Amino acid sequence: MAFEITLGEGNAHAVDVARHGGRATVTIDGRDHHAALRPAGDGYELTLEDRTEPLWIVVDGDQVLVHAFGRSWALAIVDPVERSRGGGPSDDVAAAPMPGTVIRVDVAPGAAVSAGQVLVVIESMKMQSEITAVRDGVVEQVFVAVDATFDRGAPLVALAPLDTEEE
Amino acid sequence: MSALPEKVLVANRGEIAVRIMRTLRRMGIASVAVYHREDAGGRAVREADEAVELFGDTPVGAYLDIEAIVEACRSTGATAVHPGFGFLSENAAFAEALAAAEITFIGPPPSAMRSMGDKIESKRLAAQAGVPTLPGSPDAVADVDEAVQIAEQIGFPVLLKASAGGGGKGMRIANDAAECREAFERASAEAAASFGDGRVFVERFIGRPRHVEVQVLADAHGTVLHLGERECSIQRRYQKVIEECPSPAIDPETREAMGATAVALAVAVGYVSAGTVEMILDEDGSFYFLEMNTRLQVEHPVTELVTGIDIVAEQVRIAAGEPLDYGQADVRMDGWAIEARVYAEDADHGFVPAIGRLGLVRFPAGDGVRVDHGVVEGQQVSASFDPMIAKVAAHGATRAEAIARLRDALRRTVLLGTVTNTAYLERVLAHPDFGAGATHTNFLAQHADALAAPPPPEDVERCLVAAAALASPRFDARLAAPEPLASMGGWRN
Numbered sequence: 129m130a131f132e133i134t135l136g137e138g139n140a141h142a143v144d145v146a147r148h149g150g151r152a153t154v155t156i157d158g159r160d161h162h163a164a165l166r167p168a169g170d171g172y173e174l175t176l177e178d179r180t181e182p183l184w185i186v187v188d189g190d191q192v193l194v195h196a197f198g199r200s201w202a203l204a205i206v207d208p209v210e211r212s213r214g215g216g217p218s219d220d221v222a223a224a225p226m227p228g229t230v231i232r233v234d235v236a237p238g239a240a241v242s243a244g245q246v247l248v249v250i251e252s253m254k255m256q257s258e259i260t261a262v263r264d265g266v267v268e269q270v271f272v273a274v275d276a277t278f279d280r281g282a283p284l285v286a287l288a289p290l291d292t293e294e295e
Numbered sequence: 296m297s298a299l300p301e302k303v304l305v306a307n308r309g310e311i312a313v314r315i316m317r318t319l320r321r322m323g324i325a326s327v328a329v330y331h332r333e334d335a336g337g338r339a340v341r342e343a344d345e346a347v348e349l350f351g352d353t354p355v356g357a358y359l360d361i362e363a364i365v366e367a368c369r370s371t372g373a374t375a376v377h378p379g380f381g382f383l384s385e386n387a388a389f390a391e392a393l394a395a396a397e398i399t400f401i402g403p404p405p406s407a408m409r410s411m412g413d414k415i416e417s418k419r420l421a422a423q424a425g426v427p428t429l430p431g432s433p434d435a436v437a438d439v440d441e442a443v444q445i446a447e448q449i450g451f452p453v454l455l456k457a458s459a460g461g462g463g464k465g466m467r468i469a470n471d472a473a474e475c476r477e478a479f480e481r482a483s484a485e486a487a488a489s490f491g492d493g494r495v496f497v498e499r500f501i502g503r504p505r506h507v508e509v510q511v512l513a514d515a516h517g518t519v520l521h522l523g524e525r526e527c528s529i530q531r532r533y534q535k536v537i538e539e540c541p542s543p544a545i546d547p548e549t550r551e552a553m554g555a556t557a558v559a560l561a562v563a564v565g566y567v568s569a570g571t572v573e574m575i576l577d578e579d580g581s582f583y584f585l586e587m588n589t590r591l592q593v594e595h596p597v598t599e600l601v602t603g604i605d606i607v608a609e610q611v612r613i614a615a616g617e618p619l620d621y622g623q624a625d626v627r628m629d630g631w632a633i634e635a636r637v638y639a640e641d642a643d644h645g646f647v648p649a650i651g652r653l654g655l656v657r658f659p660a661g662d663g664v665r666v667d668h669g670v671v672e673g674q675q676v677s678a679s680f681d682p683m684i685a686k687v688a689a690h691g692a693t694r695a696e697a698i699a700r701l702r703d704a705l706r707r708t709v710l711l712g713t714v715t716n717t718a719y720l721e722r723v724l725a726h727p728d729f730g731a732g733a734t735h736t737n738f739l740a741q742h743a744d745a746l747a748a749p750p751p752p753e754d755v756e757r758c759l760v761a762a763a764a765l766a767s768p769r770f771d772a773r774l775a776a777p778e779p780l781a782s783m784g785g786w787r788n
Contacts (some may be wrong), residue, residue: 131769133760135751141760145770154761161757165765170657171709174762181758185766186654186711192763193654197755198706199718203763226647227678252648252678279678280650 130155132206140206171195220268220289222259224282228252230272235285239267247285248272259284299615300324300375300399305343306364307379309669310685311591312339315377318607327371329364331357333679338669345371354679358382361392368398375399375614377607381681384590385412401614403568403589410564411587414458415496421584424563426556429575429583431498442479443472445497452502455479457486458494465489466533468500503735505576506530506585507542509557510598510606513566514613520623521554522602525594528734529723531646536716536739537723538594539633540601543694543732544576553582554623560587569595569610593636593686596665600632600690631697634688635705635720637668639676642719643748648682650675651713659707663690663700666708676713684710687717694732698724722746 132140144155154163154176164175171184174196183196190205232249235241241261248259248270265287272284303319304327305312316326316339328343331354340346347367351357359382368376376393378384378401387405394400402408411417415435422428430449435458436442446453446469455478457465465486467478479495487493510522526542527535541550557572564587571592573585595606604626609619639649656672668685670676676684687708689700705721723729726742739746751759764770 131764131767133763135756135759138750138756143760143764145764147771152765154764156757156760156764161761163761163765165762172762172766174758174765176758176761179758183762184655184657184709184711185762187766187768188654188712190767190769192766193711194759194762194766195655195657195709195711196759196762197751198721200709200711200715201751201759202714203759205763205767205769207769225645227650280647 132208134204134206135201220287221283222247222261222285224250224278224280224284226252227279228277230274230276230278231256233270233272233274235267235270237267237269241265241267241287261287263287265290299611302327302371302373303375303377303401303611304329304364304368304371304373305339305377305379306358306383307381308334308337308339308358308680310667311379313342313669314667315379315607316342318605318611322608322611324611327367327373329358329367333677336671336674338671341671347371361389365392365396365398368396373398375401377401377610378590380590380593387412399614401568401610403566403570407564407566408589411589414456414586415494417587418584420564421560424560426560426584427582429498432496435494435496439476439479442495442497443475446475447472449497449499452500453497454500455482455495455497457482457490457492458496459486459490459492465495501575501577503578503737505542505544505735506573507545507553507576507582508571508573509553510595511557511561511566511570511572512609512619513561513568513570514619515567515616516618518619518622519558519561519566520619520626521557522598522604522626523550523628524553525597526734527594528736529738530736531739535594535636537633537635537720538597539631540597541628541631543734549580568613569606594634596667596686596688597632597634600665600688601628601630602626603629630690630692631694632688632690633697633701634686635701635724636683637685637687637708637710637720638716639682639684639713640716641714642716648678649714650678653710654712655709657707657709658685659687659704661704663697664704665690684715695730698730718748719746
């Protein structure tokens with residue numbers, strides 16, 4: 129059974145690894161590749177079939193950060209079994225795109241909002257940005273108040289789930 | 296003439312604190328760092344001979360605590376303070392508080408800081424000194440009606456600017472009277488909220504301006520000279536991103552004329568120390584005063600690379616009362632230098648600031664490459680401070696060589712653990728219009744599509760996926776004999 133590896137926001141690739149000593153066979157989307165990863169200089173060297181590339185790697189849980197080809201890349205490893213157990217993200221919650229401070233809150237629980245309507249205004253790194261509703265709906269909960277600080281990904285405003293919503 | 300100080304406190308953090316300490320060390324001067332808890336493990340604290348912790352309601356607030364910094368000077372015996380840029384560097388009250396404690400402020404006199412710190416007053420003084428200024432309101436506009444009236448006299452589009460503003464804050468462009476009304480309200484409200492000063496003025500808006508600035512050095516004995524210009528047109532939301540010295544748009548005659556006006560302004564305000572006169576260069580070659588920054592600039596390295604002059608060392612000597620021991624004719628400009636600001640931000644997703652722990656840090660070195668940075672491996676990049684984490688600069692005999700070297704240096708800048716703009720910076724440098732010197736302050740917005748990240752080629756993606764698979768312990772977890780990444784060294788040619 130393979131894991132899925134995704135580069136940035138690209139498509140998921142089914143990947144499996146079979147090691148034979150220092151070498152390995154990496155199977156990507158059903159195709160086998162002879163590969164090896166070994167320390168070189170102050171980083172690593174990847175050999176894939178007949179090409180060799182220098183790279184630097186940081187593994188952080190299921191996120192693998194790679195610097196190669198002159199830039200950095202983020203890859204995510206997903207276990208399809210684990211994913212099928214958990215729920216995915218929803219667009220019911222407007223989350224903070226970056227850490228910052230709340231400047232203004234425009235809505236209260238119970239308010240009807242339409243897609244694109246400003247929910248809160250945040251400030252981050254000296255810049256103000258508007259957090260807007262991704263769809264029409266009714267505000268269920270406002271998680272933050274003016275002057276509150278938050279981290280990236282923090283929930284700001286939740287809309288009532290569509291199936292329980294009243295028109 | 297007084298002697299150089301024996302110990303200098305650096306009232307700043309990050310790369311600029313490290314950069315200042317390097318020069319102090321070279322001059323045989325001990326350095327004192329001040330730091331907030333978040334920076335305790337930072338490079339500036341390691342670089343300093345001593346360090347004093349500052350406390351504040353916020354991390355930034357700690358670096359703004361004048362009383363605590365004066366006390367840190369007393370407790371460590373530092374007799375001078377270098378403020379770097381940002382924080383207290385343009386705070387006249389800070390300079391005065393240091394003077395009252397008989398501590399030398401390595402910077403200009405408070406009077407010059409005050410007059411140049413106010414956009415309206417500085418424009419008036421610039422005009423008096425013979426520096427061309429943009430047509431606009433001579434003073435802060437009284438209300439929204441006056442703003443519209445003046446805008447109609449100057450002709451649209453106009454720029455509304457907060458008097459106390461900076462870094463693009465409180466700046467709005469208006470194309471007609473209705474936009475002018477809205478822009479006035481927003482600029483004024485933003486300025487009042489940010490600076491406690493809601494005064495706004497109106498001036499002509501130039502469509503394709505270049506940002507060109509002149510570096511000035513003035514000693515306390517009346518010698519004032521300039522170190523040529525820097526062009527900083529590559530900006531995003533009025534924040535500089537790439538700077539170069541010299542400007543591809545300036546010929547020797549214009550350099551002379553701009554330099555002379557910058558020197559005239561410095562003389563007029565009794566300027567002492569290093570300062571920068573920022574100007575707007577129009578396509579027809581005319582230039583107008585923008586503002587004077589009474590401090591070291593972020594982008595000073597490009598001038599240092601081209602002139603060979605250590606601007607921080609000059610500031611320290613000037614503050615100690617030493618005269619400049621060379622004249623304008625001795626200032627030589629050799630080759631070309633370009634600097635790129637490395638920000639922790641996601642250029643592919645609206646430039647949102649990024650955070651994260653820097654798990655791996657590798658900076659490039661090589662011919663003509665200069666890196667100013669303040670980070671250490673393992674450090675947390677937080678949202679508490681400015682997102683700039685390093686400046687990568689390259690010097691070459693020609694502009695093309697500087698571009699090639701800087702592109703290569705950026706490709707070799709490894710900062711894993713957060714998201715940075717290095718790939719974006721390299722795409723900007725690779726753009727044919729940048730190569731041709733066709734730069735202006737709307738460059739990044741105009742070329743936004745061309746500068747977007749291209750999708751990775753299939754073979755690149757395959758390599759990256761294979762590398763991730765081989766590096767991840769996930770695949771090893773199912774093996775009878777797991778093989779940690781570190782053990783792969785055995786398979787060496």
